[in-house]
Amino acid sequence: MKIQLRTLSSLAKVFADESPKNPEYCNATMLKGEVFSFQTAYYLEAEGAVPVQIQLETELASVSVRMVGLVPAQMPAPGIALSQAPTEYLRGAPGLFPDPLYPIPEGKIWMTPYQHRTLWVTVDGRTELPVGEHVITLRFIREADGEEMGAVSFSLTVLDQQLAEQKTFYTEWFHCDCLSTWYQVPMMSEAHWALIEKYAATAAKNGINMLLTPVFTPALDTAVGKERPTMQLVRVEKTAEEGYQFDFSLLGRWISMCHRVGIQYFEISHLFTQWGAAHAPKIMGYRNGSYVQLFGWDTDSLSSEYAEFLQSFLPQLTGYLKKQGVYEQCYFHLSDEPNKDNKDRYAACRQMIAPYLPEERMMDALSDYAFYEEDLVKLPIVADDHIGPFLDHHVNPLWTYYCCGQVLHVSNKFIGQPSATNRILGTQMFKYDVQGFLQWGYNFWYSALSDHPIDPFTTTDGDCVWPAGDPFCVYPGKDGPIESLRLLVFHEGLQDQRALQQLAEKKGKAAVIALIEEGIEPITFTQFPREETYLLKLREKVNRALCEG
Numbered sequence: 001m002k003i004q005l006r007t008l009s010s011l012a013k014v015f016a017d018e019s020p021k022n023p024e025y026c027n028a029t030m031l032k033g034e035v036f037s038f039q040t041a042y043y044l045e046a047e048g049a050v051p052v053q054i055q056l057e058t059e060l061a062s063v064s065v066r067m068v069g070l071v072p073a074q075m076p077a078p079g080i081a082l083s084q085a086p087t088e089y090l091r092g093a094p095g096l097f098p099d100p101l102y103p104i105p106e107g108k109i110w111m112t113p114y115q116h117r118t119l120w121v122t123v124d125g126r127t128e129l130p131v132g133e134h135v136i137t138l139r140f141i142r143e144a145d146g147e148e149m150g151a152v153s154f155s156l157t158v159l160d161q162q163l164a165e166q167k168t169f170y171t172e173w174f175h176c177d178c179l180s181t182w183y184q185v186p187m188m189s190e191a192h193w194a195l196i197e198k199y200a201a202t203a204a205k206n207g208i209n210m211l212l213t214p215v216f217t218p219a220l221d222t223a224v225g226k227e228r229p230t231m232q233l234v235r236v237e238k239t240a241e242e243g244y245q246f247d248f249s250l251l252g253r254w255i256s257m258c259h260r261v262g263i264q265y266f267e268i269s270h271l272f273t274q275w276g277a278a279h280a281p282k283i284m285g286y287r288n289g290s291y292v293q294l295f296g297w298d299t300d301s302l303s304s305e306y307a308e309f310l311q312s313f314l315p316q317l318t319g320y321l322k323k324q325g326v327y328e329q330c331y332f333h334l335s336d337e338p339n340k341d342n343k344d345r346y347a348a349c350r351q352m353i354a355p356y357l358p359e360e361r362m363m364d365a366l367s368d369y370a371f372y373e374e375d376l377v378k379l380p381i382v383a384d385d386h387i388g389p390f391l392d393h394h395v396n397p398l399w400t401y402y403c404c405g406q407v408l409h410v411s412n413k414f415i416g417q418p419s420a421t422n423r424i425l426g427t428q429m430f431k432y433d434v435q436g437f438l439q440w441g442y443n444f445w446y447s448a449l450s451d452h453p454i455d456p457f458t459t460t461d462g463d464c465v466w467p468a469g470d471p472f473c474v475y476p477g478k479d480g481p482i483e484s485l486r487l488l489v490f491h492e493g494l495q496d497q498r499a500l501q502q503l504a505e506k507k508g509k510a511a512v513i514a515l516i517e518e519g520i521e522p523i524t525f526t527q528f529p530r531e532e533t534y535l536l537k538l539r540e541k542v543n544r545a546l547c548e549g
Contacts, residue, residue, distance in 0.1 A: 002045040003111075003140060005152040008118065010037040010489060011419040011532035013090060013098050016070060016115040019043070023533060027155035029543045033163040034125045034495045037488055039068065039118040040138050040152055046113040052149065054107045054119065055139040060156075062124040063136060067104055068117065068485060070096040073468035075461045076416030081407045088409070088530070089416045097415045097468065099484045100457075100475045108143065120485065123156060131160045161546045164502040168429065168494060169399065169436030171210040171267050172203065172473065173220065177229040178445040181453050182476045187231060188250065193257070198480035201261040203442060206487050207494045210265035210331070210436075211258055215251060215317065219273040219281035220336060220440070223449040225297050227282050234317070236285030236294060244312040248320045255324055266326060268317075270333040271310065272301045276342035277335035277349045280306045301349055314356035331361045331379070340368050347376055365401050365438060369393070381438050384410045384425070384525050391432055399436035400429065400525075404466040409526040413439075413486040415460060415469035420532045422486055426493030427538070428525055430500040431513060443481075444471040496535070499542045507545065515541060 008014070012022040020041055030036040044050060056065055076097060077089040086092060101120050111117075121136060123129075139151040176196055177187070185191040200211060212218065214231045222228050233254055235247035258266065273279040280295035280303075287294065299306050321327040334353070338346045350362075363379035364371075367386035371377045372395060381399040382390050385406045390398055402412045413422040429437065445456050448465035456475050460468040473490075475482040504512045516538060520529055529535075 001050070001149070003150045004041075004043040004045075005140070005150050006041050007152055007154050008039040008041050009532055009536055010039060010120075010485070010492060011423065011535065012039055012041075012118070013419060013485075014039070014041055014068070014116050014118045015091075015098070016096060016112075016117060019116055025536070026153075027157070028536070029157045029159050029540060030123065030125055031159055031161050031163040031499065031543060031546070032125050032129055032131075034498075035488070035491065036123045036125065036156065037492070038121050038154055040121060040154075041116060041118045042111065042140070042150075043116050044111045044113045046111075048113065050111045050113075051143040052109055052111050053141040053143055054104060054109060055141055056107075057137040057139065058134060060123060060129060060134050060136065062127045062129070064122045064124070065104060065107075065138065066101040066120045066122070067109055068098045068120050069100040069102045071099050071415070071457060071460055073097045073415050073460050075464050075466070076414070076468050078407045078467050081467075085408050088421070089414075090418055091416060097460075099415055099460075099469065099486065101483050101485055101488070103482075111140075120488075121154070122488070125158065125163075129158045131158050133157045159543055159547050161543070163495065164498050164505075166207060166209065166494060166498055167435075167501065168207075168497060169210055169265060170208050170494065171212060171265075171436075171438050172208050172442035173212045173218075173438075173440045173444070174200065174203065174442050175218075175444050175446075176214060176231045177217075178443050178453075179476075180229060180231075182445055187229060193253070195480070197257050197261060199443060199474065200258060200263060202474065202481045202483065204262035206483070206491045208442070209263060210267050211263045212269060213251070213254060213266045214269045216269055217282045217284075218269045219279075220270070221274070221444065221446070221448070221450055223451065226450065227296070228446075228450045230282065230284050232284055234313075236283060236313075238285055238287045238294065244309060246313060246316050248317075251320070252324060255326055264329060266321075266330045268330055268332045270335055271353060272335040272349050273297075274336040276338055277301050277346050278342070280309075283309075301345070302352070307352055310353060310356070314353065318356065331363055332357050334362065334364055337365050337367075338371065339366075340370065343368070343370065343374075343376070346371070347374070350376055363399065381436070384412075384428075387432075387525055396433070397435045398433070399438060400425075400434050401438040401440075403440050404470045407467060411525070411528075412467075413469060413473065413490055414467040415486070416467060418530060418532070419485070419489045420530055420535055422489045423493040423496065423535055424528050424530075425490070426495070426497035427500065427516060427535070428523060428528065430497045430504075431516065431523055432525075439473075441471040441473065443474050443476075445476065446471075496539060496542075499539065499546065503542055503545055512542075515545070 280299035411425040
């Protein structure tokens, strides 16, 4: 029986059937207030699986060890990427890819022979950490006889410098209906609220500071004429005498929950349907004592009936948000991903709601510069492969997003991509002063267009519709979320952005950009280093510069 051990960075993705080509990573620095991760790779030569106790030795208190699990990816890379840019993906063939980070109950794992696997080690610097060098050692103890099979150590130096607070807005769309469906609990039952809070807390822990707030069931990824389970925080009643009446008590509970777990901003769900604003979202309510659907696919977005509803609803909503003291932290959507073919419709809907909502906090994901140029969106959220014209025109403020369509030459966090492609976005957003980021899939565990539920442990691509990993970055554990390595790596990118902003306040932005681009071509959203060593070395340079007198 023989075991091979080595330490790797968090940016390595290790496949069971291939010895990792990543360079060994044995030491690093971190700032106080950040989260740092590395991996321990292991390979066992034995006749059968062996139960092993993982023994952690370190003087640091906030260190956790998890196992990097494997999930199937039927479509790890889209066809266009395989034909035009295959080197931007780790593998194109279906197979098992590393992604979920599983807890290790009682420190025990079963080591499978002749497979390359890793453990994920995290140091949470948001608790008090002593400054100086610390050694983190993992010992592999055979459970059968207590014999040490091997050990590996990592040297981590905590610097006497506090990482600056996060300034970037960050939202991953939060799908409450998927929680209800997977865990088989009634919508907005106490069990459902408990799950919502657990998942929101995990989101906040990973830098997500804005939560999609379903005042009405989000009009997202739903086939025309179909519907998603009702998740509606506002109770609506229509009476002949008084018109529309609204009860915001569930919205108040949502706001309190968000504050409790550390969510700072509220992203009010879209007021019109996706991809063109042609219809009203599904809105349920009471009419003549019966609970019925008041609006939906059969409601034209520009109808007088829906206009009357919005004229009643929006002033009361904003009044309630002001009363709760969160109005300035609220952002509003009209319709997701409009394009030139429905620009006129979008403009008409925008005009209809303009008197009631703050234009500077009206935002939508889009790609066409004309929407900004024609003053239809004050706060554009632009796909990172279409952001060029917005940068050329110095649009400010500016956010970016990516989803299933951003598959060539740009940052994304698909399962089949290198982790460096995920993390680099933080550096890009720093250089170009991008203030916010949106991605649509925190926990979307349905197939494409919400046709049916899926098992995220076996289906990672919406039933072969999207690149694997696009719909979600957490998995459903027994009692709460299981984080993915992609979620943590993206958070590392946000920490890079914070450190770069901090250094720019000290040395000036031009000096920091010179540091970023030392020895390489200028970084753009489509041109950037794809090697993990670039990002690791950059953070070491930034950390040292922050500690200089």
